[in-house]
Amino acid sequence: MRADAARNLEAVLTTGARLLADDPSASIAAIAAAAGMDRRTVYRHFASREDLLAAIYQARLDAIERASEAARLLEAPVAVALHRYAEGIIEVNRTWPVELGRMRADETIRERRGRLIEQVDVFLQRATDEGLLRADLPAGWASALLQQLLHLATAQLPSLDAGQAADVLVKTYLRGVGRA
Template sequence: MRADAARNLAAVLRTGARLLAEDPSTSLSAIASAAGVDRTTVHRRFATREALLSAVFQAKLDSAERVLDEARLTEAPVAIALHRYAEGIIPVTRAWPVDTRRMMRDDPTADSRRAEQSRRLDTFVQRARDEGYLRADVPLAWARAVLDQLVDGIAHRFPDLDAPQAADLVVDTFLRGVGAAQ
């Protein structure tokens, strides 16, 4: 793919993610205009809004997959892995604000990938508890929900915090809020 075509595609995907998160009925023409590309450029690549949305979901999943791999959730010490995850996933959450629940309904392939990523995080939270970083009396599902809400909340409600600062807050809040007394 040519460099300008790759830039255009990236602009369309990121703009589409933002606009479709705000209004799922946004037209391809409106996305093209906001992305600064010709309408035919978008229509040539994506026949429908649903096709664009599927590409957005795949891009979000690809980004999240890279973050999970780079965090080394099964190998790195828990606090370090958690910080790497938070620092990586906060920008992904900001860049791809589409609702993953819609992804689950509309795209079985994306749903399968999302479920695998979720399983990896569940395993990490279990590891954190097994290694004494989380209280044993806190249900794992609750701890995981808290982690997800911390990431989502800081990503969207505090956009001026850079990723490292935001990750520091997520880790501190997560490990002290549901962490074991030390």
């Protein structure tokens, strides 16, 4: 794919993610216009609105997977991995604000999400085993809290860059569910 075509495709996908986060019924014409192109250009890449939606969700998952890999959840020291993960996911949430919930019926997306959740759960168990997180919390609580803090940091800290927002998140998380 030519560089300009790749940029156009990226613009359509990220613009689509942003518009769909604000208005889940956004049309291809609206997405194309906001991306600065004609809807026929978008239709050359995607036969239907559903194909465009699937591509946006796939791109978001790709970005989440890259952020998880970059965090080195199983290899890096827990606090370092947590910060890298938080910074990466906050950046993903800002670039790809559309939620995956609408695509839960898609088995491929559901499986990929499941693997990502499992990776984070294994990491959080490692953090607990190493004594960084409390072991007396209800099952799933640390994971649910981390997900909520990621959403809050993304939405409530827009003036901070992803690294600074991750600093706030990690301090809050470790002091809230860290060993007392």
